Amino acid sequence: MNSKLLLSRALKKEFLSAEEGQFLFENTPTADLMWVANELRQMAVPGDVVTWQIDRNVNTTNACNANCKFCNFFRHPKHADVYITDIETYKRKIDETIKFGGDQLLLQGGHHPGLGLEYYTKLFRNLKSLYPQIKLHALGPPEVAHICKIDGISHEHALSELKKGRDG
Ligand code: SF4
Structure with a gap:
C-alpha cells in the first residue's frame, strides 16, 4: 500500500477499506491527514469558517x-x-x-x-x-x-x- 495513492483516492471521495484506513493511520504524517481532511471539508462546506454544534x-x-x-x-x-x-x-x-x-x-x-x-x-x-x-x-x-x-x-x-x- 502507498499513502500518497490512498490519499489521492480519498480526495476523489473513493471509499477506503478498513485495512487501507489502518495503513494511513499508521504510516501517514498527521499533517498530511489534516490537509486531506480539510480539503474534503472544503468540498462539503466551502469557506474558511469552521463551526461546531453546542x-x-x-x-x-x-x-x-x-x-x-x-x-x-x-x-x-x-x-x-x-x-x-x-x-x-x-x-x-x-x-x-x-x-x-x-x-x-x-x-x-x-x-x-x-x-x-x-x-x-x-x-x-x-x-x-x-x-x-x-x-x-x-x-x-x-x-x-x-x-x-x-x-x-x-x-x-x-x-x-x-x-x-x-x-x-
Ligand atoms: S448505563 Fe452503563 S451498564 Fe447500562 S448499558 Fe450503559 S454502560 Fe452499560
Missing part, C-alpha cells in the same frame, strides 16, 4: 439491567438511587443550553426495564412541543435494542416510531 448530554435514567463491568454510572433498577429524569429537569437543562447558544440535546441513559417505546416517543414529543428548535440526538443502538426487547417489537418499527416522536 449540545448537552442529558441522561434519561440511571436504572440499567445491562450490568456492563466498566460502568460506574448505572444503578440496579431496584436501587434506592435510581432516577428517571423529570420534565422540569429537562426544561432547566435545555433552557441553560439555549442560553449558551446550544441547539441540541444528546439523550442517553440506562436500560430501564419499565421504559419502552411509549415512554420515549411521548418524551420526545413532549420535548419537541416545548422546544421545537432543539434537535434531539437521542438513544444509541443498545438502547433501541433494549426497547425492542422489552416491548417485543422490531427494530424497524421502534426506529420509525422514535423518529416520528423526535420529529415532533
Whole structure:
C-alpha cells in the first residue's frame, strides 16, 4: 500500500477499506491527514469558517439491567438511587443550553426495564412541543435494542416510531 495513492483516492471521495484506513493511520504524517481532511471539508462546506454544534448530554435514567463491568454510572433498577429524569429537569437543562447558544440535546441513559417505546416517543414529543428548535440526538443502538426487547417489537418499527416522536 502507498499513502500518497490512498490519499489521492480519498480526495476523489473513493471509499477506503478498513485495512487501507489502518495503513494511513499508521504510516501517514498527521499533517498530511489534516490537509486531506480539510480539503474534503472544503468540498462539503466551502469557506474558511469552521463551526461546531453546542449540545448537552442529558441522561434519561440511571436504572440499567445491562450490568456492563466498566460502568460506574448505572444503578440496579431496584436501587434506592435510581432516577428517571423529570420534565422540569429537562426544561432547566435545555433552557441553560439555549442560553449558551446550544441547539441540541444528546439523550442517553440506562436500560430501564419499565421504559419502552411509549415512554420515549411521548418524551420526545413532549420535548419537541416545548422546544421545537432543539434537535434531539437521542438513544444509541443498545438502547433501541433494549426497547425492542422489552416491548417485543422490531427494530424497524421502534426506529420509525422514535423518529416520528423526535420529529415532533
Ligand atoms: S448499558 Fe450503559 S448505563 Fe447500562 S451498564 Fe452499560 S454502560 Fe452503563
